[in-house]
Amino acid sequence: MEQQTIDRSAAAEFAADPKDSRKPDYLVLKDIVKDFVDGSGGIVRAVNSVSLSVSKGEFVTLLGPSGCGKTTTLRMIAGFESPNGGTIHLDGKDITQVPPFQRNMPMVFQSYALFPHLTIFDNIAYGLKLRGVSREEMRHDVAVASQMVNLVGLEKRYPGELSGGQQQRVALARALVLKPDIILFDEPLSNLDAKLRIQTRTEIKRVQQLLGITALYVTHDQSEALSLSDQIVIMNKGEIVQQGPPEEIYNEPKTPFVSDFIGNANFLDGEVVDVQNDKVTISVDRAKFVLPASRCPRDIASGEAVLLSVKPEAIRVTGSAGAGAELTGKIDVSAFVGPITEYKIVFGDGIITALQPNRPGKTHVHRSGEEVALEFEMESLRAYRA
């Protein structure tokens, strides 16, 4: 069983007032632009006209590849960078020019940024001290916060004497103890090993829900984003490319970029051979696929080149390539990874990825070099203009 590290009774003390939960437009970014000048005098547009609205109590994730401007956006919200254009409003107030130390938006840094010269207690109490909280109250709040993230007994140690996971929880407690309305995370889990990462992200989600805190979370790990978020904001090259709830982003990616980034989709070159009412026929090699128009670009016409995206889990590898099989491929690499087997399959001119679930006793792992028949789940296919 998974170890439960969040103490619910402790958390109840810090919970936000539930009456204005889900208040819309709590944090609003409007047309935010940020340019940097790099060393050689060139202009880097790190963030380009980003607009975003976050409801109170919502968990919003900024997701995108490295260098797409996530951290920059978060740092502008925290006040460490000033936008070149646009405004940031919190609860109706313009905070664009408010200095960072007056914003009350604690941030959990990727490096944790714990104060190495202070004990765990003093680290957690740091923000309280600055707010002139009385000694008893401080002791009480720090105790509650440490209990909440399961740090009890470590208060007298220094950050250097803790494990990575514990340090991470100190960073979290240090932010939570301020009972903030909003909390910022910049890839807080990227320094943890895979297992701890999954455990901690569940904890973060649990705390956030229990306390009703608004969370803005930056990551480039799509599974983290999918599992944590109420809303995912996908960014690329400084711009928002799509935003919505995780299921929507996953099932209805608007662009090949999103499809690739969130689902690791395979892309096949195809050609539209027929358009009829709400049915579009696309040929890939010898095979033909019929898609509903809703999953094709608007006004697509016969003869146009398209990219057909297929999720790896939507490809079924069905035994050996018999005579009747419409689609066939040749296994290039097969990797058994426990619950699933991952195949790289030579298909047409390229290589596609397929994920097959393994069931005990029923699994046949195809070896590299085998010819196999393939089946695509039609519901998962989407076409994009090439």
Added chain:
Amino acid sequence: MSSQAIARARRRADFAQVLREPVVVITILAIFAMLALFIIYPIYAVFRLSLTQDGGFSTAVYQDLFSRVRYVRSITNSILLGTVVATLATIVGFVFAFAIYRGGIRFRGFFQTMAILPIISPPFMFALSVILLFGRNGLITARLLGLDTSGIYGLPGLVLVQTINLFPIAYLTLSGILQGIDPDVETCAMNLGASRFTVFRTITLPLAKPGILAAWLVVFVSSMTDFGNPIMIGGSFDVLSVQAYLEFTGMGNLPRGAALAVLLLIPTVMVYFLQKYIMGRGSYATITGKSSKRGKPNSSPALRALLTVFCLGITVIVVLFYGTIIVGSFVRLWGVDWSFTLRHFNYSWDVGLSTLRNTIFLALIATPITALMGTAIAFLVMRKRFPGRNAMSLLAMLSYAIPGTAIGIGYVLAFNVAPFRWSGTAFILVTAYVFRHVPIAVESGIAALKQISPEIEESSTNLGASSARTFQNVTLPLIKPAFFAGATFSFVRSMTAISAIIFLVSARWNHVTVLILAQTEIMRLGVASVMSFILILIIMAVIGIMMKLTGLKRDQVFSSGQ
């Protein structure tokens, strides 16, 4: 938007952030005001006087200078001396650093100590030793060799003394560089088939080249600006620093003294910034202190033996110089009557005690001010964006490059007149210490801040601390080692200062180094030895106490002495 417009917008936004914190603004303004008053203004006064005649602008002073052989020769002498000493000291420093960090010699700890020890000596102490050993009544020249010569006065003596005095600077720079070279690179080259010498020639030397050049330049500046050694054993070998002093104080020819100081200042400032530029640009190896792995020594047994002999030779000289001072403190009359006596101590006690007390007192006042101001400047320069940020770091470092002679003359010209009239006060001496030594604290502060992720300070700000609070609660505690190392070294420098101080002392506030110089001039060498000996003991005690109290390592303290 153009990149200039963006850069401007960013500067404006950053500055707006700074403006929101009055404490930061006030600190910046106060630092600028002080740098202007205590560095720019005195230097301006020196330039102004040297370029004025009969109330108007004139280059007459310089024309006159350049028409006289004596002054022209002091320029060429200074450059000659600087060149020779820089070359020798860099070689010695490199051999030491190489032997210790790459050569795999034994007794590394001992040699490390020997290579940095001379840094804490008063600048003229070795000159005194040389007079005792090689002077007219010198132990070696007169007693052992039976010579009646004063040949050590002048270039040969100066070269010997300054090389021993200054090679530690080269050593510190170069050992940083050599430690920064990843030993794996050398191992790899050898693995690829290079012989030991080829590795040295094609890898080690090229990687160390910027460091070698920088070390040479720093030693060159230090040699040119040295005052204590040349005034003691320069003899008829005139150099600029001494000439400026003699003209200014001895002859009372203020404009000519000022002009000589300017001629000394221009090359040193230029060379200093050239060195900064080279270190900033051309070093491949990062100078971040200790390397984690110790590479295999790149040397054969024969080479190791050679390196050991060389280091031992230099060590013998250093020990001999120190030993001479100690012995000199206890003999009745050097070269004539070798019987044991304590009378130099008695005499020193009577003559020097109050001066020594005052020297320590003033150094103790100046030290915390220097350290705090240097750390504040380092913090502002590294962590805040405001207009004039570069100017602040430049100005703060400038006083490192300005010869003490020029500062001393500048302070006299600027502050002995209305509205200040600070001559002869403790205040002017403390001020001189602070602004002469603030670069030490700035440098060690900057080096320490480079090691600390800005995110830690940002996280403090993010939790609600203003810049001043963050500095006090987070930055200062984190760079405490650098703070104390900087403080320790500025104390040492204040105790051993002479070139600027000699213009500013008074009967009420004298400095022990000036007293030692006076004793040497009247050939009371025993008393001069005693005072030097005591000065060294005090300095070592203070360093020892600081290391005990703060847990600083020796290397941390001395690395700020570069």
